[in-house]
Structure formats: structure tokens, C-alpha cells
Amino acid sequence: MELSKNYIPGEVETKWYAHWIKNGYFHSTPNEKKAYTVVIPPPNVTGVLHMGHCLNNTIQDILVRRARMQGFNPCWVPGTDHASIATEAKVVAMLRERGISKSSLTRDEFLAYAWEWKEKYGGIILQQLRKMGCSLDWERTSFTMDPDYYETVIKVFVDLHKKGKIYRGKRMINWDVRAKTALSDEEVIHKEVNGKMYYIRYRLDVANEEYITIATVRPETIFGDTAICVHPEDARYKHLVGKFAFIPMTNKLIPIITDDYIEMDFGTGALKVTPAHDMNDFQLGQKHNLEVVDIMNDDGTISDASPMYVGQDRIDVRKLIVPDLEAAGNLVKIEDYVHQVGFSERTEAIVEPRLSLQWWVDMKQLATPALEAVMSDEIKFHPAKFKNVYRHWMDNIKDWCISRQLWWGHRIPAWYDAEGNVYVETSLEKVYETYPETKGKNLHQDSDCLDTWFSSWLWPIEVFKGMSNPGNEEINYYYPTSTLVTAPEIIFFWVARMIMAGEEYMGKIPFKDVYFTGIVRDKQGKKMSKSLGNSPDLLGLIDQFGADAVRFGIMIASPAGNDLLFDESTIEQGKNFNNKLWNAAKLLKMWETRIEDTAVPEDAGFAMDWFQAKLSNTQNTVDELLKEFRLSEALKVIYSLIWDDYCSWYLEWIKPGFEQPMNKKVYENTIEFYDALLQLLHPFMPFITEEIHHALKTQTEDICVKLYAPKTSVNEQVLKAGELLQNVISTLRDARNKNQIKPKDAIELFIQTAHNAPYQTIQNILAKQINAATIQFTTTAIGSSIVVALEKDKFYLVADQAIDTVSLKENLLKDLAHQQGFLVSVDKKLSNVKFVQNAKPEVLAIEQKKKADALARIQTIEESLSQL
RNA sequence: GGGAGCAUAGCUCAGUUGGUUUAGAGCAUCUCGUUUACACCGAGAGGGUCCGCGGUUCGAACCCGUGUGCUCCCA
Numbered sequence: 027m028e029l030s031k032n033y034i035p036g037e038v039e040t041k042w043y044a045h046w047i048k049n050g051y052f053h054s055t056p057n058e059k060k061a062y063t064v065v066i067p068p069p070n071v072t073g074v075l076h077m078g079h080c081l082n083n084t085i086q087d088i089l090v091r092r093a094r095m096q097g098f099n100p101c102w103v104p105g106t107d108h109a110s111i112a113t114e115a116k117v118v119a120m121l122r123e124r125g126i127s128k129s130s131l132t133r134d135e136f137l138a139y140a141w142e143w144k145e146k147y148g149g150i151i152l153q154q155l156r157k158m159g160c161s162l163d164w165e166r167t168s169f170t171m172d173p174d175y176y177e178t179v180i181k182v183f184v185d186l187h188k189k190g191k192i193y194r195g196k197r198m199i200n201w202d203v204r205a206k207t208a209l210s211d212e213e214v215i216h217k218e219v220n221g222k223m224y225y226i227r228y229r230l231d232v233a234n235e236e237y238i239t240i241a242t243v244r245p246e247t248i249f250g251d252t253a254i255c256v257h258p259e260d261a262r263y264k265h266l267v268g269k270f271a272f273i274p275m276t277n278k279l280i281p282i283i284t285d286d287y288i289e290m291d292f293g294t295g296a297l298k299v300t301p302a303h304d305m306n307d308f309q310l311g312q313k314h315n316l317e318v319v320d321i322m323n324d325d326g327t328i329s330d331a332s333p334m335y336v337g338q339d340r341i342d343v344r345k346l347i348v349p350d351l352e353a354a355g356n357l358v359k360i361e362d363y364v365h366q367v368g369f370s371e372r373t374e375a376i377v378e379p380r381l382s383l384q385w386w387v388d389m390k391q392l393a394t395p396a397l398e399a400v401m402s403d404e405i406k407f408h409p410a411k412f413k414n415v416y417r418h419w420m421d422n423i424k425d426w427c428i429s430r431q432l433w434w435g436h437r438i439p440a441w442y443d444a445e446g447n448v449y450v451e452t453s454l455e456k457v458y459e460t461y462p463e464t465k466g467k468n469l470h471q472d473s474d475c476l477d478t479w480f481s482s483w484l485w486p487i488e489v490f491k492g493m494s495n496p497g498n499e500e501i502n503y504y505y506p507t508s509t510l511v512t513a514p515e516i517i518f519f520w521v522a523r524m525i526m527a528g529e530e531y532m533g534k535i536p537f538k539d540v541y542f543t544g545i546v547r548d549k550q551g552k553k554m555s556k557s558l559g560n561s562p563d564l565l566g567l568i569d570q571f572g573a574d575a576v577r578f579g580i581m582i583a584s585p586a587g588n589d590l591l592f593d594e595s596t597i598e599q600g601k602n603f604n605n606k607l608w609n610a611a612k613l614l615k616m617w618e619t620r621i622e623d624t625a626v627p628e629d630a631g632f633a634m635d636w637f638q639a640k641l642s643n644t645q646n647t648v649d650e651l652l653k654e655f656r657l658s659e660a661l662k663v664i665y666s667l668i669w670d671d672y673c674s675w676y677l678e679w680i681k682p683g684f685e686q687p688m689n690k691k692v693y694e695n696t697i698e699f700y701d702a703l704l705q706l707l708h709p710f711m712p713f714i715t716e717e718i719h720h721a722l723k724t725q726t727e728d729i730c731v732k733l734y735a736p737k738t739s740v741n742e743q744v745l746k747a748g749e750l751l752q753n754v755i756s757t758l759r760d761a762r763n764k765n766q767i768k769p770k771d772a773i774e775l776f777i778q779t780a781h782n783a784p785y786q787t788i789q790n791i792l793a794k795q796i797n798a799a800t801i802q803f804t805t806t807a808i809g810s811s812i813v814v815a816l817e818k819d820k821f822y823l824v825a826d827q828a829i830d831t832v833s834l835k836e837n838l839l840k841d842l843a844h845q846q847g848f849l850v851s852v853d854k855k856l857s858n859v860k861f862v863q864n865a866k867p868e869v870l871a872i873e874q875k876k877k878a879d880a881l882a883r884i885q886t887i888e889e890s891l892s893q894l
Numbered sequence: 895g896g897g898a899g900c901a902u903a904g905c906u907c908a909g910u911u912g913g914u915u916u917a918g919a920g921c922a923u924c925u926c927g928u929u930u931a932c933a934c935c936g937a938g939a940g941g942g943u944c945c946g947c948g949g950u951u952c953g954a955a956c957c958c959g960u961g962u963g964c965u966c967c968c969a
Contacts, residue, residue, distance in 0.1 A: 032932095609932035666920085756938085850916090858953085869914090
């Protein structure tokens with residue numbers, strides 16, 4: 027079979043993916059082999075593939091494919107997350123476009139639209155993962171709202187409620203005014219914003235006209251003020267404590283109180299306390315029994331609890347109130363002020379602190395074993411620096427607000443009677459059964475649903491039905507999973523909570539290793555995101571360069587534990603690598619046509635021994651690197667082994683002369699070497715490796731399921747000899763170059779050395795690589811030649827052209843200066859008495875050898891110089 | 895405000911307990927070369943105050959202190 031001129035990825039990729047699926051290579055069932063389990067971080071059901079997914083899933087595929095080739099039984103479970111708030115926002119937007127408002131629909135009508143949307147757009151991303159070559163077990167595709175999964179989430183809610191770990195409480199929460207729902211702390215993004223600090227004076231309720239000035243960034247909330255607070259030690263205000271002040275533009279009086287929470291040198295040292303609209307003020311209010319005046323509606327407009335601006339948005343009111351305050355004589359000054367503002371992760375609305383009745387998970391007890399599992403390295407984090415981050419969060423853990431005022435999700439299994447009593451059970455029937463007092467009563471279910479993460483924290487368990495069918499064969503076999511690959515930004519949202527759920531419901535950790543990928547950034551270092559529009563079109567890139575090239579590009583640029591600065595040029599490098607692989611295969615196929623079964627030439631024997639050693643050595647290195655999850659380094663090592671060692675050195679060394687026959691034994695070995703290289707590369711670039719594997723010869727198995735050969739020992743001596751040969755070739759090529767000898771012009775080479783033998787074995791290779799017509803050994807200097815010194819040996823190149831003695835001398839002098847400088851530094855050490863006394867013996871020996879080598883080299887160079 | 899991390903060639907990064915030839919790789923740059931696998935290529939070269947300062951040590955890119963700059967997390 028002859029290979030096409032260029033490698034064309036498109037068809038090849040489609041062909042092999044279909045072939046792998048047809049053969050069921052990615053489907054796993056429990057067997058006698060050891061399991062290697064990975065659960066995909068379920069992408070949002072509405073999601074499309076972006077660079078983050080690409081990086082994340084390429085890494086998982088590399089781990090899974092390698093495990094498969096190492097003889098594990100790998101199982102990589104795909105699936106999607108219902109993503110309640112993100113999906114609901116999209117469905118609402120879609121309905122709005124059709125002229126339908128959510129409020130005009132019943133819950134069931136809305137959910138019908140949502141499911142319709144899910145069926146239409148959900149799972150696009152799963153198709154895209156196939157294009158990337160991901161070896162997922164598609165028969166196990168899961169969804170966080172599958173019937174069994176749904177039931178499990180409800181069961182867990184009821185169970186935690188029974189254990190007293192879920193409760194209902196009125197607390198300050200983060201309110202998304204656009205989605206009209208509560209958010210967890212983790213869903214709020216704090217950003218620095220250029221704002222203003224407004225200085226507003228409140229007139230005191232005293233006989234003479236006196237004022238107290240406060241500083242605030244939120245003047246629109248003054249009608250919710252219920253106190254002014256100063257520091258008890260603040261001399262400026264001591265005389266005012268206990269008196270009252272009027273809220274500007276009203277005749278409402280609020281007290282002046284003290285608390286040492288106040289920072290005297292911040293603003294004016296006087297704080298307006300608005301318990302309904304600020305987290306800290308709320309706590310202050312509780313402490314001092316202050317009234318709570320909520321002046322905001324759930325959509326962010328001012329409520330009728332306010333005397334003015336009712337029905338207008340709070341952001342607009344901030345602009346309106348300033349001139350009004352000024353007109354009333356209450357505005358003192360305005361300063362520019364940079365401060366942090368919270369935004370909703372999903373809707374980007376400015377988040378309002380709001381007092382609200384919500385459902386909470388008590389996290390304290392759940393956190394204890396989950397923290398211990400990571401600190402003791404039962405679960406290993408890669409890179410380990412995330413252990414610190416994790417501990418810090420766990421030590422300061424707060425209760426988790428899990429109710430969301432949304433319809434798309436798992437509906438909270440709580441029912442209320444007319445008196446407001448709450449009954450938690452898995453269904454209405456169960457409520458009547460468990461709570462006999464409810465008999466005959468009319469109950470209505472809580473209309474809220476649960477935070478998305480309240481279902482995803484069960485993912486590694488429930489994808490194997492570990493909760494809905496406890497103790498089944500699969501959960502016993504696949505759980506705990508092996509490695510979790512995820513983004514560091516969801517360490518609290520997801521990773522921490524999965525560990526908690528694992529400990530709580532399985533009594534076991536959910537995974538043994540967690541690999542945190544970097545964040546994908548663009549060339550300028552900006553995080554890639556849809557909103558910035560700096561995310562490249564991934565499918566376009568795959569079409570243009572092929573999936574293998576994209577996988578290569580993203581992996582080579584992704585050092586372990588660091589962010590990835592994405593640049594299309596690395597994908598181009600991947601494409602070039604494809605081309606290289608293809609051309610090496612073409613060369614082998616060409617040799618196949620002129621095989622001759624004769625004795626193996628000595629130099630080819632050497633080349634094969636050397637490459638075998640190099641291959642074994644690198645296989646060990648790759649093994650070590652992958653054990654430490656240093657994927658990008660492993661890929662670099664493989665890349666260099668193929669491009670430099672195999673193609674540039676080895677293939678050139680065994681290459682027969684023009685139209686000469688190819689030795690059969692050498693050919694067969696060379697094919698086997700190439701196949702081993704492809705196997706090593708396969709997890710990173712699955713498609714082209716499978717294609718070439720089959721192109722090399724008729725194969726009995728696919729590379730994707732071919733097991734790695736057992737490790738072999740490395741012949742260090744041959745490795746060194748090869749290195750020497752490479753050194754000699756490079757040095758002599760450099761000498762040719764510097765003396766402007768044309769590549770076509772052959773030279774005569776004379777070698778002056780104490781040991782002829784090592785050079786004799788390789789002289790044919792040497793002659794070929796430096797274009798030497800003859801190679802001879804000499805014991806004396808050769809006149810009118812180019813002299814090159816390497817180690818203790820000297821090389822004389824005799825060429826037809828005049829020798830540029832000036833530049834030759836220059837080079838030798840440069841080398842001499844370097845060696846002498848080096849000698850000085852070594853001498854300095856060796857003549858230091860303290861060094862000789864304190865250094866370890868082996869260090870001393872090394873320094874002595876350095877000195878001897880340097881002296882020998884200096885002598886060689888000086889001899890060469892004297893001959894010029 | 896609290897915490898974590900980073901700073902090595904133009905760029906992206908290695909550099910394992912301090913000593914392994916006065917710091918390595920890939921990409922980019924420059925020179926030469928169209929020799930039948932590959933110009934999506936080959937051969938070669940240049941390029942570094944290891945962020946600044948101070949300290950520990952016989953010896954520091956590496957350890958300690960400090961300053962500067964950047965990034966992330968939490969409030």
C-alpha cells in the first residue's frame with residue numbers, strides 16, 4: 027500500500043472513531059482486570075465545546091487511553107449537568123424572543139418548553155467530544171435529571187433533613203435581581219468598580235442646627251437606614267451618642283449608636299446602618315436590635331416601604347437621589363472611589379444582599395472528614411498547592427444556601443400546610459404517611475428547586491447507581507474512581523462537595539487523584555470566555571488542522587499546574603508533527619520495496635542497539651512523568667524522541683545509499699521501533715497513530731487496545747557511544763559550515779585518538795553524516811587541514827579548497843579562553859581549603875575530574891594552534 | 895484588609911535533597927542548503943545581571959530576610 031503525499035486528517039478521524047465504537051473498545055463492564063475509572067465533569071447541557079473543555083477532556087482521554095494500553099479496564103463516563111440557573115436563563119430568553127413571558131406560564135408549561143430545549147440543544151457538546159477522539163463509554167451517558175438521579179437527589183435532601191443537616195432559615199443571601207433567585211456565595215463574582223463615595227449629612231434632632239456626616243457608596247438605600255453607628259472611642263462624636271438624627275428628606279428619626287466594629291479613619295468615622303441591604307449592617311442590626319426596613323422588591327426596584335422613588339430601579343435611583351439631596355442641602359461632597367461589587371456569575375446582574383427565607387446545608391460536620399481526606403493525602407491534589415486553598419476554605423466554611431427560586435431543577439421535597447408548618451418527605455403520599463397529623467389537610471409543595479451543585483456532588487456515585495441501587499456490582503467495582511480532572515475554579519463548588527458526599531454516603535472518598543488543569547487564556551493573558559469573545563472556534567480548528575493537531579497544540583502548551591496561554595501556532599506545530607510522522611512512514615514504505623535478506627552491517631547493528639536503548643530509556647522517563655501527571659513534559663519527550671532521535675539520527679544512520687537495497691532484519695526492527703513510538707504517542711494523538719500503525723504492515727490488533735510491551739533494561743554503554751557519535755557529527759558539521767565547505771563537497775577525515783575501536787564501529791555512519799570520502803586514523807598532525815578538537819581527540823578535515831586559517835584560529839582561541847576560564851573556576855574551588863575539607867568525597871572527585879578534563883582539552887587546543 | 899502563588903533566552907517553560915563541565919528545551923530569529931521521506935524540510939549559529947538588594951554557606955537559579963512587579967482565592 028502506498029501512502030498519499032500528505033496526511034489528510036478529516037476522513038481518517040471519522041473512519042477510526044467509527045471503527046473503535048463498532049468494536050466496543052470504549053465500553054466497559056466489570057471484569058477481573060483492575061478498573062481505571064474517570065467521570066467526566068458534566069458540561070452544562072446547553073453548552074458548546076470551548077477551549078476549557080478541550081484541554082480538560084484531552085487530558086482525561088490521555089489518562090484513559092494510556093490505562094487501556096497498560097491493561098487496566100478503563101471506564102470513562104460521559105454525561106451532562108442540567109445547570110438549573112444557566113439553562114433556565116436560556117429558556118427564558120428563548121421564550122422572550124417568541125414573545126412569551128415566563129410569568130404567563132404555569133410551572134408545567136414552562137418545564138415542557140425547557141425539556142423541549144434540552145432535547146434539541148442538549149448533548150451537542152457530547153457530539154463534539156467524539157470529534158476530539160474522546161474514548162468515552164457512551165452506553166453510560168448520564169444526565170443529572172435522569173429519573174433515577176432525580177429520585178436520588180430528593181432522597182439525599184430528605185435524609186440530610188432527617189439528620190438535621192438541612193434546615194430552613196431566614197438569613198442574608200445574595201439575590202440575583204434578574205433571575206429573581208438566591209445565589210450561593212460561590213456564584214457571586216467580585217469585581218473592582220470605579221464608583222463614588224457620597225458624603226451626606228443628617229440633621230440632628232437637637233435645638234440648634236447640627237449635622238452628622240456619613241460616607242456611603244449607596245445613597246439610594248438611605249430610606250432603609252435604621253441607625254447611625256460610630257466608634258465608642260471616637261472623640262468627634264462622643265457627645266452625639268444616644269441622640270437621634272433625621273433621615274434626609276424625611277422626618278424619620280434614627281438613633282446614633284456605638285460599636286467597635288467601626289473603623290474611625292474610614293470615611294467620616296460614622297456609618298449609616300441599613301440592615302436589610304448590607305451583610306455587615308445586618309449583623310450590626312441583630313446585635314443592637316435594630317429595625318429592618320426592606321425598601322427593595324425582588325426585581326431590584328424600590329418598594330413602597332420607601333417614601334420616594336417607588337417602582338424605580340435602585341441603579342437609577344442612585345442617580346436621581348443625588349441632585350435631590352443636594353437641593354435639600356444634605357449633600358456635602360462626592361469623591362471617586364474604587365470598590366468591590368458582586369455580580370451574578372450567570373446573569374451578570376449586580377447582586378443585592380437580601381434577607382430571605384431559604385434552605386441551607388449545615389456544612390461543619392460534612393467538612394471534617396472531607397478536609398482530613400485531602401490533608402492526609404488519601405486524595406492527592408495535583409499540583410499540591412491547591413491543598414492550601416482547600417484547607418483555607420474548609421476551615422472557614424459557611425452554610426450552603428441550596429434553594430433557588432427557579433423551576434428547572436430538582437423541586438424541593440417540602441410541603442406546607444395553611445398554618446405554615448413544613449413537612450419534608452420524598453413525596454406527598456409519604457408526607458401523609460409519615461406525618462399522620464396532616465391527614466385531610468391541603469398541602470402545597472415548595473415551589474423552589476435545588477442548587478445545581480446539590481445534584482452534581484453525587485455524580486461519581488450515582489452514575490453507577492450507587493444511591494438508587496446501593497451495593498450493586500458496578501458501584502462496588504468502579505468506585506472510588508481513579509482520577510478527577512477539573513478546573514481549579516470549581517474546587518469549592520464541586521470537588522469539595524463530592525468529597526463530602528462520598529464520605530457521607532459511601533463512607534469512602536470518591537477519587538484518589540485530582541488533577542487541576544490551568545485556565546485557558548489568550549495571548550494577552552486574558553481568560554478565554556464567551557463574553558469576551560476571545561475564544562477560538564474549536565470545531566473550525568479541528569476541521570482546519572485535525573483533532574490530533576489540536577490535541578497536540580493544547581497539550582504541548584499546557585505545563586502542569588500552570589495556565590495555558592493559547593496560541594494557534596502550537597496547533598500548527600501539531601500539524602507539522604503529523605506531517606513528519608506521515609513522511610517517516612512514507613520512507614519506510616519506500617524501503618519495503620527493496621528488501622534484501624543479507625547479514626546486518628556492523629554500523630546498522632550499532633544504530634539499532636543505540637535506538638533500542640534510547641527507546642527503553644525514554645519509555646521509562648515517560649512512565650515517571652505521567653505518574654506525576656506531567657503530561658506536557660511527557661509529550662515533549664515523545665516528540666523529541668520521534669523527531670530528533672528516530673527521524674533525524676536513527677533513520678539517517680540506517681539509510682541505505684542511493685537505490686541500494688535495504689537489509690531485511692534492519693527493516694523489520696525499524697518498523698517495530700516505529701510501532702513502539704506510535705504506541706507511546708497514541709494517547710496524545712490517537713487518530714494518526716492508529717492510521718500509520720495499520721499502514722506499516724498487516725496488524726492483528728488495533729493500536730488503541732494493543733498492550734505496552736514489558737519494560738526492558740537500558741544499555742547505558744551503547745547510549746553513551748551514540749551520544750559521542752552525535753557529538754562528533756555535530757562538531758564536524760559545524761567545522762564544515764564555518765569553513766564554508768559546500769554540503770556536496772566531500773572531505774577526507776583523519777582521526778587522532780588513543781582509542782581507535784569506538785570510531786571503527788561507526789565510521790560508515792560518520793562518513794555518511796559528514797560527507798567524508800575516506801576516514802583514516804593518524805598518530806601525527808596532518809598539514810594544511812582544518813583542525814578540530816573534541817575531548818582528547820583531534821580531527822583533521824582535508825578539503826579541496828583553501829583553508830581560512832584566520833577564522834579557524836579565532837575559533838580555537840575562543841574555545842581556549844572558555845576552557846581556561848572554566849579551569850580557573852574549578853581551581854578556585856580546589857584550592858579552597860574549606861571546600862576540600864567540607865565537600866562530599868564524590869563532589870570532590872567530580873571537581874578533580876573536571877580539572878583533569880579541562881587541562882587535557884587545553885593541551886589539545888594548544889597543540890592544534892601551534893600547528894596552524 | 896486576610897491568604898496563596900509566580901518572577902530563568904524575544905515567547906512558553908524545565909531545572910528533583912544547594913555541587914553533574916561558568917544555566918537547558920521547544921517555538922521564534924539569523925546563516926547556509928532545493929541531496930528522491932518531509933521546505934509542513936535539513937544542517938548549523940546567535941541569544942541569559944536566573945526581578946533588585948541583603949544574608950546563610952567552602953559553594954546559591956535553588957535556602958532565609960527584604961523590596962518591587964504580576965496573578966489567583968477569600969472578605
